[in-house]
Amino acid sequence: MKKILVADDEEGIRILYKEELEEEGYEVKVAANGKETLELLNTFLPDLVILDIKMPDINGLDILQRIRTMFRDLPVILSSAYPEYQQNLATWASDAYVVKSSNLANLKAAVKKNLGA
Amino acid sequence: MPELRKDPIVGRWVIISTERGKRPTSFKMTERPAVAGGFCPLCPGNEDKTPPEVYALRRDGSKHDTPGWTLRVVSNKFPALVIEGSLKKQGEGMYDKMNGIGAHEVIIETPHHGGSLSQLDLKAFEDVLWAYRERIVDLEKDERFRYVLIFKNHGVEAGASLAHSHSQLIALPIIPKSVMEEMEGSKNYYKYKDRCVFCDIVHQELDDKIRVVVENDDFLAITPYASRSPFEIWLLPKKHSSSFVNISPAEYISLASIFQDVLSRIEVALDDPPYNFTLHTSPFNELINDYYHWHFEIIPTLSKIAGFEIGSGFYINPTPPEEAATFLKEIK
Numbered sequence: 001m002k003k004i005l006v007a008d009d010e011e012g013i014r015i016l017y018k019e020e021l022e023e024e025g026y027e028v029k030v031a032a033n034g035k036e037t038l039e040l041l042n043t044f045l046p047d048l049v050i051l052d053i054k055m056p057d058i059n060g061l062d063i064l065q066r067i068r069t070m071f072r073d074l075p076v077i078l079s080s081a082y083p084e085y086q087q088n089l090a091t092w093a094s095d096a097y098v099v100k101s102s103n104l105a106n107l108k109a110a111v112k113k114n115l116g117a
Numbered sequence: 118m119p120e121l122r123k124d125p126i127v128g129r130w131v132i133i134s135t136e137r138g139k140r141p142t143s144f145k146m147t148e149r150p151a152v153a154g155g156f157c158p159l160c161p162g163n164e165d166k167t168p169p170e171v172y173a174l175r176r177d178g179s180k181h182d183t184p185g186w187t188l189r190v191v192s193n194k195f196p197a198l199v200i201e202g203s204l205k206k207q208g209e210g211m212y213d214k215m216n217g218i219g220a221h222e223v224i225i226e227t228p229h230h231g232g233s234l235s236q237l238d239l240k241a242f243e244d245v246l247w248a249y250r251e252r253i254v255d256l257e258k259d260e261r262f263r264y265v266l267i268f269k270n271h272g273v274e275a276g277a278s279l280a281h282s283h284s285q286l287i288a289l290p291i292i293p294k295s296v297m298e299e300m301e302g303s304k305n306y307y308k309y310k311d312r313c314v315f316c317d318i319v320h321q322e323l324d325d326k327i328r329v330v331v332e333n334d335d336f337l338a339i340t341p342y343a344s345r346s347p348f349e350i351w352l353l354p355k356k357h358s359s360s361f362v363n364i365s366p367a368e369y370i371s372l373a374s375i376f377q378d379v380l381s382r383i384e385v386a387l388d389d390p391p392y393n394f395t396l397h398t399s400p401f402n403e404l405i406n407d408y409y410h411w412h413f414e415i416i417p418t419l420s421k422i423a424g425f426e427i428g429s430g431f432y433i434n435p436t437p438p439e440e441a442a443t444f445l446k447e448i449k
Contacts, residue, residue: 064156065155065156066155068155068156069155069156072156086195086196086197087195087197087278088278089158089159089223089278089279089283090278090279091194091195092158092159092166092167092194092195092279093156093157093158093166097194097195
């Protein structure tokens with residue numbers, strides 16, 4: 001079973017993503033901040049990360065930099081409520097950028113594409 | 118007493134402080150915000166993290182989308198406008214709309230992460246200018262596009278999000294309003310005087326000398342009479358030329374030389390300030406004409422636009438362009 005780490009400071013998003021992705025057959029763990037994200041990266045060893053950008057302790061783009069230093073080819077999907085971040089070229093270190101929405105079709109498609117499913 | 122000065126092309130008014138202006142040291146940045154570091158998607162070896170290249174210079178025969186390039190142009194990975202589709206222009210009641218079609222590309226100017234345009238060797242700088250030309254010529258073939266805007270953001274405060282030196286290009290299905298205003302202003306001046314307004318600026322500035330920063334046989338760098346911002350610089354061809362794509366190979370060398378000189382002077386005088394530059398050239402539907410004159414505008418990000426500027430369209434410039442030119446001229 002492919003493992004997905006969801007990092008988001010909004011509890012509602014963590015619950016929604018976890019439920020929906022588990023229904024799709026993935027094993028999902030969630031992190032509420034940057035520190036938890038970095039810990040789970042090394043203990044959970046996910047196959048894919050869904051990463052929020054605005055988080056309280058460490059900015060998602062900084063976490064992305066750290067992920068790339070540790071796991072160059074680990075698929076990372078940025079998920080943000082702010083489409084303007086797309087113009088930030090630091091997002092290019094990710095594999096996909098999905099604007100948050102109650103409809104998870106785009107997110108699920110990006111997950112499938114990046115897990116090669 | 119401050120002066121109100123009028124830009125002769127678009128009629129924009131600027132308030133210039135003619136008393137003792139802010140000197141370069143007044144603008145030196147004490148704290149420099151960090152640009153994202155660490156992993157760089159623009160560096161050689163990370164070509165798989167960018168979209169496929171649409172143009173590259175490879176002198177070692179290396180393959181597409183692999184290391185070995187000296188300059189690389191790729192589409193924006195997460196573009197605001199998309200390249201595929203039709204414009205589908207339509208009305209929505211009294212409003213107009215069309216599909217968000219456009220091309221957004223990133224010109225990676227050097228494979229070296231820490232390099233800046235001013236530090237490139239002259240040939241590499243010339244290559245950047247040629248890349249601008251080649252991409253404009255290619256995108257001009259697409260009938261949906263009316264204009265290609267080339268610009269560079271240098272430094273976080275000027276909008277750069279990666280330290281790796283790059284510029285950007287956006288091909289648009291419409292002519293931007295600011296370009297339209299320049300074209301209309303130039304046409305009106307030509308109708309009235311039968312001369313190109315930019316050619317007149319070049320002649321007058323060469324006579325007056327007080328706003329000339331540097332010149333060579335083909336180009337002139339000036340701080341414009343109605344500068345919007347401290348240390349604003351325009352880089353103009355001395356002889357009339359309406360389109361950037363039509364200049365000669367020798368002129369590209371000459372342009373690279375003066376452009377690099379100007380950027381170095383700004384960096385030394387203002388301690389590597391954030392800046393933006395934009396290429397202003399004729400739209401595709403009127404490439405060759407007698408009234409418009411392509412040029413680059415370089416604007417260091419030294420002042421903030423606030424309510425007055427937004428509400429009035431006026432700019433307040435605390436450094437008279439004559440003083441800025443004197444400072445920059447003295448830089449060796």
